[in-house]
Every structure is written in C-alpha cells, then in structure tokens.
Amino acid sequence: xxxxxxxxxxxxxxxxxxxxxxxxxxxxxxxxxxxxxxxxxxxxxxxxxxxxxxxxxxxxxxxxxxxxxxxxxxxxxxxxxxxxxxxxxxxxxxxxxxxxxxxxxxxxxxxxxxxxxxxxxxxxxxxxxxxxxxxxxxxxxxxxx
Numbered sequence: 421x422x423x424x425x426x427x428x429x430x431x432x433x434x435x436x437x438x439x440x441x442x443x444x445x446x447x448x449x450x451x452x453x454x455x456x457x458x459x460x461x462x463x464x465x466x467x468x469x470x471x472x473x474x475x476x477x478x479x480x481x482x483x484x485x486x487x488x489x490x491x492x493x494x495x496x497x498x499x500x501x502x503x504x505x506x507x508x509x510x511x512x513x514x515x516x517x518x519x520x521x522x523x524x525x526x527x528x529x530x531x532x533x534x535x536x537x538x539x540x541x542x543x544x545x546x547x548x549x550x551x552x553x554x555x556x557x558x559x560x561x562x563x564x565x
Contacts, residue, residue, distance in 0.1 A: 444497035
C-alpha cells in the first residue's frame, strides 16, 4: 500500500463553510442555539453567536471543543463533500454506536415493562357463570312447559 500523493483525498478548499456549521448547529438545537452549544462545549455564547452570524471564524481550541461535543459531523459540516474516507467511516461508526445505545436503552425499557407485568396478579372474576350476550338469561331446563 502506497501513501497518497500530496493533495489526494483532501478537500478542494480548506476554507471552512461556516454557513454549513451554522445550519448543522441550528438543526441540533433549533431553539436558543448559541446557549445550547455553549452549554455543550463550555464556550462563551457570544463566541458561538459570532460564528452563527458569520462575524468571525473560530480558533483551533474552539474547533476541538465542537468536535469533542458533536463528533465528526462538525468536520463534515465545515467541509461538506470532502473526500475524507476516514470521516465517512467515523460518521458511520458514530451513527451505529448511537443506534446500538438506543437499542440497549429500549431493551431495558422493555424488560422493565415485562417485569412490571409479571408482578401484577391476574384479575379474578367474581362471576362464576358464563359470560356472553345470553349470560343474563335464565337457563331453560324444560320444566316450565
């Protein structure tokens, strides 16, 4: 296996797409985006607002705070359409891990429900006779004829 040549598998431009980042963050947090991102990353809300409003770019430590909080989707949002094979693999792995965690959570919820059902005693009927549309009618034993 040979190493890729210079520039191979790299985005055509290293200029980040801040509109893509803003759209990504707003999709994650449609309400109070800057405050939610600030809470997730520990960054100042005013710094996040500057990115959302395209007032400024970001510093490297802010980029890493975003990646730490949101994973490889941040890179994909900043450099859409890039040919980073590892990025696609990381996104798939992250989505798979999230799905597996959700399945485990749901299995736990199902087990809890089943445990509750096993504890509840079966309802006992106080009626000993048959139940149905004619249950209220007296039994015809033929003696009245």
